[in-house]
Amino acid sequence: MVASVLNRADEARAACDAACRSGGTVGFVPTMGALHEGHLALARAAKARASFVMASIFVNPTQFGPSEDLSRYPRDLEGDLAKLSSVGVDAVFAPTPIEMYPAGDQTRVRVGAVAEPLCGGFRPGHFEGVATVVAKLFAIVGPSVAVFGRKDYQQLLVIRRLVRDLFFPVEVIAHPIVRESDGLAMSSRNAYLSAEDRKKALSLVRGLDAAARRFAQGERRARELERIARESVERVATSIDYVEARADETLEPITEVSGGAVLAIACRIGTTRLIDNVVFGVDAPPLAGRG
Ligand code: PAF
Numbered sequence: 001m002v003a004s005v006l007n008r009a010d011e012a013r014a015a016c017d018a019a020c021r022s023g024g025t026v027g028f029v030p031t032m033g034a035l036h037e038g039h040l041a042l043a044r045a046a047k048a049r050a051s052f053v054m055a056s057i058f059v060n061p062t063q064f065g066p067s068e069d070l071s072r073y074p075r076d077l078e079g080d081l082a083k084l085s086s087v088g089v090d091a092v093f094a095p096t097p098i099e100m101y102p103a104g105d106q107t108r109v110r111v112g113a114v115a116e117p118l119c120g121g122f123r124p125g126h127f128e129g130v131a132t133v134v135a136k137l138f139a140i141v142g143p144s145v146a147v148f149g150r151k152d153y154q155q156l157l158v159i160r161r162l163v164r165d166l167f168f169p170v171e172v173i174a175h176p177i178v179r180e181s182d183g184l185a186m187s188s189r190n191a192y193l194s195a196e197d198r199k200k201a202l203s204l205v206r207g208l209d210a211a212a213r214r215f216a217q218g219e220r221r222a223r224e225l226e227r228i229a230r231e232s233v234e235r236v237a238t239s240i241d242y243v244e245a246r247a248d249e250t251l252e253p254i255t256e257v258s259g260g261a262v263l264a265i266a267c268r269i270g271t272t273r274l275i276d277n278v279v280f281g282v283d284a285p286p287l288a289g290r291g
Pocket of ligand 1: 032063
């Protein structure tokens with residue numbers, strides 16, 4: 001088991017303060033639980049950079065829309081604690097919704113333009129919920145380093161913007177996407193997939209891989225790279241929210257991949273909404289070397 005599981009904000013803050021007073025540095029890994037190897041990779045990255053690592057497990061209600069999967073979001077606190085312990089996480093903050101949003105709570109954090117396209121267009125209020133809870137968590141934990149996965153690419157940019165704009169003294173580390181052996185990006189929501197949908201879900205990484213290979217061969221037209229990726233998912237997806245190439249730091253629209261660019265996909269396989277992405281020039285084609 002992890003050294004301590006803390007449910008109250010004042011306890012979590014005291015544990016982090018104590019670590020700092022004894023000369024340590026605090027690393028932080030915020031999660032919504034249902035942990036997989038991708039989360040554990042974030043925890044290992046935090047361990048490599050800080051002497052005391054706190055993870056949080058909190059299924060944040062404000063980032064779910066009314067028709068989304070808040071009530072059925074997978075939960076496994078005991079299993080999560082064992083996994084976090086296995087990678088040396090020192091403490092876990094697992095608050096209740098009322099601890100994070102007590103009666104009278106009314107402040108919300110709204111990040112601007114970078115939160116608007118892509119998932120921002122399809123999940124109204126989602127990034128406001130994410131930015132609000134991450135700001136609260138940063139205020140409680142006071143980490144010097146926090147690690148976020150690149151699978152939630154837009155979330156990562158939203159957090160970076162939040163940290164800059166609100167002067168949080170936190171170094172945000174972006175961890176590369178962790179994939180299953182066949183290339184599927186790890187996600188807690190993969191647990192919803194039937195065996196048949198699990199196979200169809202590979203269309204996301206196959207589309208991104210095909211586009212990344214064409215990019216490596218010299219293709220720079222954003223619409224063409226999107227077309228290649230879309231062709232793969234549209235055969236099997238129930239619906240497609242977007243397949244879009246955008247500037248990798250601002251998410252502004254692009255026509256040519258001249259500077260950095262990310263190609264991002266969000267679609268439904270069966271009823272499960274999945275996302276994945278590749279950053280051109282940074283990521284190798286995601287199926288390279290996977291047999
Ligand atoms: O990526 C997640 O799991 C969540 O969006 C986060 C950052 C823990 C905020 O609830």
